[in-house]
Amino acid sequence: MEKSSKSKKRLNTAKELPLIIAEYYQECHEAKKEGRPVGWMPPMNGGIELFYAMGLQPVFPENWSPVCAAFGLTHKNFEVCEGMGYSRDLCGYLRNIIGYVHGMMGGPDNPLGGLPEPDIILPPQGGCSPVMKIFQALMRRFPQARTFYADMPQVAIENIRDHHMNYAVFEMKRLVNFLEEVTGRKLDYDRLKEVVRLSDKACELWDEIMSYRRFIPTPISASEIGIMFVMVTRQGTQTAVDYLTRVRDELKERAEQKVGILENEKVRLFWDNIPLWYNMGLFNYFEKMGGVVVAETYSAAWSLRLDADNPMETLARKTLTSYPLVSCVSIKKRKEMVLKACREYAIDGAILHRNKSCVPITLGQMDIKRELEEMDIPALIIDADHMDDRNFSTAQFQTRADAFMEMLLSRKGYSL
Amino acid sequence: MISDLARPFDEIVRNMDQELQTLASEGKRLIGYFCTYTPVELIHASGFIPVRILGDAGTVEKAYTLTPDFICPYLRKAVEKGLNGSYKCLDGLVQGYTCDAACGVANIWEANMGADPFHILPLPYVDQDESRSFLRSGLEDLAEILKRAGGDFSQERLADSLDIYGRIRTLMSELYEIRYEHRLPLSAEDFLTIVQAGFITAPERYLSMLHDLIDALPETCDPGEGVPILVSGSLIEETKVLRIIEESGGRVVADDLCTGMRNFVPAYGHGSDPMDQLIDRFMNRFPCPSRSSAEYRLPRLLDLMKHSKACAMVFVFQKYCTPHLSDYPFLNDALKDKGIPSIMVELDETGIMEGQLKTRLESFFEMIGW
Ligand code: SF4
Ligand code: SF4
Numbered sequence: 001m002e003k004s005s006k007s008k009k010r011l012n013t014a015k016e017l018p019l020i021i022a023e024y025y026q027e028c029h030e031a032k033k034e035g036r037p038v039g040w041m042p043p044m045n046g047g048i049e050l051f052y053a054m055g056l057q058p059v060f061p062e063n064w065s066p067v068c069a070a071f072g073l074t075h076k077n078f079e080v081c082e083g084m085g086y087s088r089d090l091c092g093y094l095r096n097i098i099g100y101v102h103g104m105m106g107g108p109d110n111p112l113g114g115l116p117e118p119d120i121i122l123p124p125q126g127g128c129s130p131v132m133k134i135f136q137a138l139m140r141r142f143p144q145a146r147t148f149y150a151d152m153p154q155v156a157i158e159n160i161r162d163h164h165m166n167y168a169v170f171e172m173k174r175l176v177n178f179l180e181e182v183t184g185r186k187l188d189y190d191r192l193k194e195v196v197r198l199s200d201k202a203c204e205l206w207d208e209i210m211s212y213r214r215f216i217p218t219p220i221s222a223s224e225i226g227i228m229f230v231m232v233t234r235q236g237t238q239t240a241v242d243y244l245t246r247v248r249d250e251l252k253e254r255a256e257q258k259v260g261i262l263e264n265e266k267v268r269l270f271w272d273n274i275p276l277w278y279n280m281g282l283f284n285y286f287e288k289m290g291g292v293v294v295a296e297t298y299s300a301a302w303s304l305r306l307d308a309d310n311p312m313e314t315l316a317r318k319t320l321t322s323y324p325l326v327s328c329v330s331i332k333k334r335k336e337m338v339l340k341a342c343r344e345y346a347i348d349g350a351i352l353h354r355n356k357s358c359v360p361i362t363l364g365q366m367d368i369k370r371e372l373e374e375m376d377i378p379a380l381i382i383d384a385d386h387m388d389d390r391n392f393s394t395a396q397f398q399t400r401a402d403a404f405m406e407m408l409l410s411r412k413g414y415s416l
Numbered sequence: 417m418i419s420d421l422a423r424p425f426d427e428i429v430r431n432m433d434q435e436l437q438t439l440a441s442e443g444k445r446l447i448g449y450f451c452t453y454t455p456v457e458l459i460h461a462s463g464f465i466p467v468r469i470l471g472d473a474g475t476v477e478k479a480y481t482l483t484p485d486f487i488c489p490y491l492r493k494a495v496e497k498g499l500n501g502s503y504k505c506l507d508g509l510v511q512g513y514t515c516d517a518a519c520g521v522a523n524i525w526e527a528n529m530g531a532d533p534f535h536i537l538p539l540p541y542v543d544q545d546e547s548r549s550f551l552r553s554g555l556e557d558l559a560e561i562l563k564r565a566g567g568d569f570s571q572e573r574l575a576d577s578l579d580i581y582g583r584i585r586t587l588m589s590e591l592y593e594i595r596y597e598h599r600l601p602l603s604a605e606d607f608l609t610i611v612q613a614g615f616i617t618a619p620e621r622y623l624s625m626l627h628d629l630i631d632a633l634p635e636t637c638d639p640g641e642g643v644p645i646l647v648s649g650s651l652i653e654e655t656k657v658l659r660i661i662e663e664s665g666g667r668v669v670a671d672d673l674c675t676g677m678r679n680f681v682p683a684y685g686h687g688s689d690p691m692d693q694l695i696d697r698f699m700n701r702f703p704c705p706s707r708s709s710a711e712y713r714l715p716r717l718l719d720l721m722k723h724s725k726a727c728a729m730v731f732v733f734q735k736y737c738t739p740h741l742s743d744y745p746f747l748n749d750a751l752k753d754k755g756i757p758s759i760m761v762e763l764d765e766t767g768i769m770e771g772q773l774k775t776r777l778e779s780f781f782e783m784i785g786w
Contacts, residue, residue: 085745089486089736125541128516129706133742136709140746151547153538153554154513163553164538170546328520329513329536331527356486359738363520366482367527 005281006070007223010261011254013247014224020243021067024233025112031057032116037183039120040138040145042131044301044322046172046315047122047150049199049236053192054185056120061138062131063232064115065096065387069277071111074387077103091130092357092387098134101141118145120182122175126152127323128360148178150319156330157321168316176312192311199236200306205244206231207303212251213294214345217260219251222271222293223283231302266290267408270342270377272297272368273353273361274386282397286351289405290414295345297361300337301326331364338368342377349408350379351401357385378411380404417659421632422606424625425613432470432616433502439465439618440505445566448503448531450494450522452679453512453539453707457694458555460619461577462567467506468615471653472497476765482524487517488734489765490653495521498529508533508565510558514706515739533565541707543699551695574690580619585683587626588614592677595669596724598639604647604658604668611675612653642667643781646721648747649732650704650740651675657761657768661730664774665781670724672717673732678702706739710746717747721756728784729758730777735765757784 009015031038038057041047051058068074074092077099082088084102086095105114121142123135139147150171153164176187209227212219227247234240254260269286271293276282283293301322307314324330325337342350350372352365369379380400385391418426428435439446447464449456456466471493476485479495497503509531511522519536526534537554540547559569588611594600595607602610610629614622645666651674652658658668671677678701685697703713721729729751733740744760751758759780761773 085748087741087744090738090741094742129738130742133738136711137742137746139709140711149542151540151542153540153550154519154536155538156536159536161553161557163550163557167540167546167550328516328523331520331523354484356484359484359487359736360516360520362484363487363517364523364527365484367524 005279005284007280007283008287009224009226011220011224011247011250013243013250014227016243016246017226017229020239021229022112023239024229028057028059028116029113037119038116039122040118040135041122042124042127042135043232044127045124045152045319047175047319049192049195049311049315050172050176050179050187052236053195054179054183054187056179056183056185057116058233059115059118060233061097061115061134062093063229064100065093066277067111068096068100069387072278073100073104073111074278074389078388091359092385094130094134094137096387098137098141101138118142120179121145121147123147123149124152125150126154126319128327146182148175150175152319154329155320155324157324157333158330160320164320165313165316168320169312172312172316172319189311193308195236196306196311196314197308198238198241200308202231202235202240202244203302203304203306205241205248208248209244209251210295210299210303212248212255215255216268216346217258217262217265218268218292218294219254219259219261221261221283221287222275222296223261223280223287225275225296225299226280228299228302235302260292262287262290262292264290265292266414267292267348267405267412268346269293270295270338270345270347270350271353272338272350272365273355274298274358275353276384276389276392277386278389279392285398285401286405290409291349291405293351295341295347297326297334297338297341300341327360328363329360331367334364335368335371339371339375342372342375347377348412349404350377351404352379352381353386354381354383355386356383356391357387378404378407417603417605418609419602419606421602421629422609424628425610428613428617429609435616436467436503436505444618446506447508447510447533448506448525449510449512450491450518451512451514451704451706452674453514453698453701453704454510455512455537455555455558455694455698457574457577457581458559458569459510459562460581461574462559462562462569463573464507464562464567465618466510469494469498469503469506470612470615472500472502473654475767482528483521485765486736487521488650488737489763490651490734491517491521492765493653495524498525503529506531508535510535510537512537512539514539514704515737517736517738533561535561539698539707548692548695548699551698552691555691555694571690574694577619578684578690578693580623582684584614584619584623584626585680587623587630588680589683590630592670592680594633598644598667598669598725599637601634601637604662605655607668608652608655608658608675611679640667641665643728643784644669644724644726645728645730646670646672646717646724646726647676647730647732648672648717650734650737652732652763654763657732657763657773660768660770660773661761661777664777666728666730666777670720670726672702672720674704677720678704704739705743710743713743714747714750718754727757728780729756731758731760733760733762735762
């Protein structure tokens with residue numbers, strides 16, 4: 001197996017993705033040309049809806065990392081970043097984006113035209129430590145950009161109380177004031193409601209799409225998870241809704257006709273943690289043996305619903321909950337989510353990616369593994385990294401995955 | 417190697433298990449924490465003794481079953497120590513959200529070692545009226561949780577706790593001032609031992625020990641040999657690395673550690689009621705990279721160097737520590753620009769390679785040629 005390979009896409013709508021991605025980045029560049037302020041921000045927060053509502057352009061440096069991985073640029077970026085003195089032990093997103101903005105950014109050979117420079121930087125407070133540090137480094141690199149420090153409580157979802165919400169709403173309002181001031185544009189609340197409605201629609205479609213994975217055989221697998229791109233970059237736009245509707249329709253049709261991703265689906269798998277962006281082909285390996293990944297932790301970050309009638313509150317709640325949903329802020333909650341998914345999606349085995357690039361999602365996996373095994377769901381831990389292929393050993397993966405798959409197949413009565 | 421002055425503190429640190437057991441057998445209820453951003457005064461005011469969970473000197477064997485090997489060795493060793501039963505006297509765990517690893521390990525601790533009460537307190541990053549009242553609500557929440565666990569909190573009790581911790585911090589600051597003047601007859605190893613004892617024992621007892629120590633300090637002291645340095649990092653649990661630094665030609669005259677100065681500055685906060693004072697101190701803390709940017713810290717570090725007449729910086733990091741490792745390139749470049757020599761030492765869970773480290777440090781100090 002290659003260290004970097006691409007996953008097989010079977011859905012027609014998944015094949016549309018490169019175009020969707022190209023269009024988004026084109027839009028970012030046009031915004032820059034037209035003088036529409038470009039803001040860099042972390043994903044999974046309410047800033048995205050505010051930006052779209054105000055006609056500003058959101059850009060997501062974290063999302064740029066999978067793009068770099070797909071184009072095989074990560075090594076170059078790591079080299080620049082590590083050359084600056086950043087430790088190889090730091091999160092791969094951090095090393096990639098810092099390397100990129102100090103290296104190839106703005107030069108020739110940038111895929112998709114590269115990233116346009118930020119006019120505004122919105123560092124997150126409330127996500128993980130690396131993201132906080134990424135944005136501090138970006139502020140250093142782009143000193144001319146206007147920055148706004150939003151403060152979001154880092155609180156487990158089950159512990160959210162009024163004072164967390166009130167503070168989060170206060171911070172969202174402060175952000176609006178800041179954006180109005182630096183861009184000279186006024187936020188139109190009716191427009192915001194419309195954007196939030198679109199965002200909510202996207203979430204609803206997202207959940208519907210995910211629910212098709214309950215079908216046996218599943219009409220969509222982790223190999224097509226790239227569709228998540230629109231949830232990261234396009235939430236709150238008609239584009240996202242249209243695209244997700246097309247995905248949903250295709251899945252519906254496939255589900256009705258019982259067309260699975262695999263001709264002969266034998267084993268249903270759960271994937272915990274971020275995929276290996278440089279090696280989405282890893283999923284092909286399982287698929288070749290009749291195993292298909294039908295659920296994962298990461299995709300749950302968008303399983304929220306938004307209330308268009310209370311846009312500020314709902315965006316504050318979104319910002320507050322998206323990250324804790326998938327991280328170790330509450331391992332209890334994540335464990336619950338994983339176990340529930342395993343039941344609902346009829347999972348036979350779980351693959352827990354022990355991800356050197358993401359401590360928050362990795363911590364707690366051992367506890368999750370134990371509980372899965374109590375539910376009689378075997379779990380395999382694979383050591384890797386979602387960005388840095390130097391932390392992934394193909395040979396080791398293959399030996400362990402072979403044994404795991406053989407065990408699962410024989411448990412289900414398939415002779416090898 | 418531990419001097420007579422530091423010996424009583426060393427006894428406590430070396431017999432930590434016993435110390436905790438004694439406290440427990442006296443009917444004290446103990447609450448563990450990892451980061452010094454945890455409001456110890458509030459825990460104390462509720463009738464508990466806050467105990468900072470430290471790591472063990474040994475290597476990690478059991479913690480492999482619970483934590484990946486790429487989180488900081490401090491936390492892994494703490495889990496190891498927990499699994500070995502050292503913290504069975506702890507009732508609960510309270511942690512201020514500082515870094516992801518500590519937050520995750522707190523969760524793991526609760527699931528595997530048990531912790532009741534258990535709470536992770538979200539902390540604001542910016543200082544504005546609303547963040548102060550947000551923090552206030554969070555602290556009131558925590559007081560409520562501690563109350564439900566049998567605690568007994570009141571503003572008066574908090575005032576007393578602020579007073580006792582404030583006095584401890586004032587005495588520690590006095591020691592620091594003497595250290596900045598290069599007049600402290602304590603090695604860095606002694607000093608860390610003194611700080612560590614404070615994490616383990618009841619503050620009342622600790623305060624009187626500090627008084628005794630200060631009374632016993634000689635009037636004058638030979639400034640000693642070695643390049644005066646500032647040690648910067650998160651926390652150091654094993655004193656050995658400091659010993660090696662001083663044996664190789666350095667002399668620690670200042671630090672930016674949460675097992676050090678960062679825990680003590682400022683001694684008090686201001687405000688109209690005890691809760692406000694607690695909040696104010698939090699807001700004015702000498703910042704940890706997990707809560708601030710390198711730009712914010714740099715001028716403070718430079719001031720500290722000037723004040724202590726340190727000529728070089730030694731960064732001592734826990735391997736995999738995101739907040740510190742991320743700030744390092746900026747700080748290092750800034751120091752270089754100012755012509756201040758610096759060197760970085762990473763603490764690994766397998767322990768430091770003594771010989772190799774010594775050679776590196778020796779040539780570093782030689783190069784400075786102080
Ligand atoms: S640590 Fe995890 S959550 Fe944080 S930036 Fe890296 S990948 Fe994202
Ligand atoms: S040493 Fe670093 S990673 Fe470890 S608990 Fe402290 S801040 Fe977190």
